Amino acid sequence: MKFLKTTLVAAAIAVAPTAASAASIMLDFFSSSQLSEARDAKSAFDHSVSTASEDFEGFAVGTSTLNGLDTGIGTITTVAGNNPGASAIGITSESIVRDSTAFGRYNTTFSGEKWLDSNDNADVILDIGDTGDANRLSLFITDVDDVGAIAFEILSTNGVMDFVFNGTQKLANGNLILAMFDFGASLASEYTITLSIDAGDGFGIDDVNATVVPLPAGGLLLLTAIGGLAVFRRRKA
Numbered sequence: 001m002k003f004l005k006t007t008l009v010a011a012a013i014a015v016a017p018t019a020a021s022a023a024s025i026m027l028d029f030f031s032s033s034q035l036s037e038a039r040d041a042k043s044a045f046d047h048s049v050s051t052a053s054e055d056f057e058g059f060a061v062g063t064s065t066l067n068g069l070d071t072g073i074g075t076i077t078t079v080a081g082n083n084p085g086a087s088a089i090g091i092t093s094e095s096i097v098r099d100s101t102a103f104g105r106y107n108t109t110f111s112g113e114k115w116l117d118s119n120d121n122a123d124v125i126l127d128i129g130d131t132g133d134a135n136r137l138s139l140f141i142t143d144v145d146d147v148g149a150i151a152f153e154i155l156s157t158n159g160v161m162d163f164v165f166n167g168t169q170k171l172a173n174g175n176l177i178l179a180m181f182d183f184g185a186s187l188a189s190e191y192t193i194t195l196s197i198d199a200g201d202g203f204g205i206d207d208v209n210a211t212v213v214p215l216p217a218g219g220l221l222l223l224t225a226i227g228g229l230a231v232f233r234r235r236k237a
């Protein structure tokens with residue numbers, strides 16, 4: 001069976017006049033049967049000391065983001081969509097902790113069971129709080145853009161860097177995305193990551209990790225323009 005694995009890299013430059021830091025967002029796409037391989041890829045990216053994490057295992061099933069969910073990586077809130085699909089439960093302006101596979105969304109934690117369901121809403125916002133000296137963050141996202149419009153975006157900002165990813169093809173039910181943020185420098189303050197999709201196309205998130213990876217010797221890469229690079233390759237699943 002052919003499986004398309006796509007890696008997209010976008011790089012932007014900080015606007016500070018005396019120093020530049022390269023930051024990037026990378027997405028690796030897997031099928032639901034490749035969770036073990038995806039975990040290995042995540043571990044390789046995380047590389048080093050975890051400063052903050054959230055795997056949702058400590059929350060009761062049904063816990064919601066209605067009033068902001070205080071998690072190990074910061075507060076998570078949800079923006080409602082105006083056309084929730086059949087898989088939404090309860091008050092649809094909430095994302096909800098679930099413990100079993102639902103419509104292609106599932107836990108990714110080894111020996112775990114719980115994950116946060118977008119509950120068919122439009123935006124799930126991770127306000128990354130106390131991450132110590134972290135310079136990387138990764139998370140798993142499940143079941144993106146398998147129904148409706150192709151509309152998934154990741155927007156992250158700390159005021160000087162923005163990244164947007166737009167999917168270009170409908171994905172399979174149960175697909176698994178490893179999202180990897182390399183900030184190029186320590187996160188000195190809060191950082192917001194918004195996962196945005198067409199309402200009615202639910203997704204799950206799990207295993208959010210902020211980690212410290214040593215910066216390469218010789219300083220930071222200096223870039224002169226915002227650039228993008230997309231690499232597509234096919235391989236046997």
Ligand SMILES: [Ca+2]
Nearest residue numbers: 055109112114
């Ligand atoms: Ca979990």
Ligand SMILES: [Ca+2]
Nearest residue numbers: 103104143173
């Ligand atoms: Ca699905």
Ligand SMILES: [Ca+2]
Nearest residue numbers: 145147149201
């Ligand atoms: Ca969609």
Ligand SMILES: [Ca+2]
Nearest residue numbers: 143146201202
């Ligand atoms: Ca979906």
